[in-house]
Amino acid sequence: DVRALVIDQAAALHTESRSWRALHGPGFRRHQEELRRMERQATTIRLFQPNVVPGLLQTAEYARHVLQAGGYGSENLADAVAARVERSGVLYDESKSFAFVVTEGALRWRLCPVPAHLAQLDRVSSLSTLANVSVGILPWDAYVPNRPPNMFMMLDDAAVMVETMHGEDTLKERQQIEAYLAAFDALDSLAQHGDDARATLARIASDVRSLSD
DSSP states (O other): OHHHHHHHHHHHHTEEEEEHHHHTSTTHHHHHHHHHHHHHHOSEEEEEESSSOOGGGOOHHHHHHHHHHTTOOGGGHHHHHHHHHHHGGGGGOTTSEEEEEEEHHHHHOOOSOHHHHHHHHHHHHHHTTSTTEEEEEEOTTOOOOOOOOSOEEEETTTEEEEEOSSEEEEEOOHHHHHHHHHHHHHHHHHSBOHHHHHHHHHHHHHHHHTOOO
16 A cells, blocks of 8 residues: 555656646747757657647648637737747658657548648648658547547657646656557557558548538
C-alpha cells in the first residue's frame, strides 16, 4: 500500500495540468511559443488526433475556425491564428521526424466552410509527401481494438502532452510515456500511409466537394 501511494505521488509530481480557460486567455501566444520551442528541441514528434486536423498541419483559415469553436475570444483571434501557423515551419527541418495518426472522422469533421475544408485536406496531402513527415489515416473500416479518447503528442521519449475536455496535461513519468508510446505504435500500425493515405484524402475531398454550405 505504501509503495502504491509513493508511486502515485511520484506520478503526480511528473504531471502538469493547465485549463483551457488559462491557455486561451492572454497567454495563448506565449503557450504557442512554448510549444514551438519544445517542438524545435525535440528530434522525433508523434501525434495522435481523433477529432480535428493536428495543429502543425492546419491552414490559417482552418485554425481560425478551430480556435473559434474552442471558445477563443475574437479580440485576439488573428494573433492566435498567426501563433499557431508559425509553429508549422518546424516541419521543414529535415533533421527532425514527424509521425501523425489521424482518424477519418477528424478529417471529415465540418468546422469550416467547404472551400476552407478542401484547402485543409490539400495541405495535409501535400505535407504528407515530405520525407520527414508521416501522415497515417485510420479509415472508417479499420479495425481498431484500442481506443485512446484524447489527442496526445509525444516529444521524443521525454514527455507526452494530452488534450482533455478540461485542458492540457503534460506527463513526464516513464511508465505513462511508455504506455502512450505503445498506444501510438499500435494505432500507427493500423493506419494507411503514403499513396493509400492520399487516396483516402482524395476520397474525402470528393465527398466534401459535393456538399453545399
